[in-house]
Amino acid sequence: MMLVHHEIDSPVGTLRLVAGEAGLVAILWPDERPGRVPLAPTVAAPGHPLLTEAAAQLDAYFARRRRSFDLPLDFRGTVFQRSVWQALLAIPYGETRSYGEIARQIGRPNAVRAVGAANGRNPLSIVAPCHRVIGGGGALTGFAGGLAAKRLLLDLESA
Known part of the structure; x- marks a missing residue:
């Protein structure tokens, strides 16, 4: 399954949102340490529905209009x-x-x-x-x- 990404501007810098088939996989920081979050290569997908929804919810969070998130999450780890x-x-x-x-x-x-x-x-x-x-x-x-x-x-x- 291919991973897709989209970058958004935020008060904490440019965040890279990464999604897979099952949900949001990662939110990466501007100065992300290589290997902190092991991921397969990603492809830019600015209009991807989940990435668009995640961006909207993050924007609302930073504007103090949202206190929790309602997104499918795909945690990959032990x-x-x-x-x-x-x-x-x-x-x-x-x-x-x-x-x-x-x-x-x-x-x-x-x-x-x-x-x-x-x-x-x-x-x-x-x-x-x-x-x-x-x-x-x-x-x-x-x-x-x-x-x-x-x-x-x-x-x-x-x-």
Whole structure:
């Protein structure tokens, strides 16, 4: 199955939206680290219905008119990674969780570092809100889009 992509401008830079047959596969950052999200080659498809809908929902999110997303998601990763990414979807808008809280939520309380690693490989940033996961002491920790983008997203949701 071929993957298609479309790029959109956003307050956190140009985002590349990637979709497959089953749903949205990735949202990639402007300075995406090669290999963070392993993907097959993609083909530009600016009029693709799912990419158009994802772009519209992201625009509404950045305009503070949307607090959650209603898109088919196609998470591609290990069983453990997918469990972490599913847990991200349960973090309410405007709230944060620690890596330890996510580890406990998925029934792996000693897997805090593994949760951090899976969070860092979340292919669907913003939609699966990895920006809502912070260090145990409330510190902003690593983020694929950069800490400035993480702060912007958290500030957007707290306003």
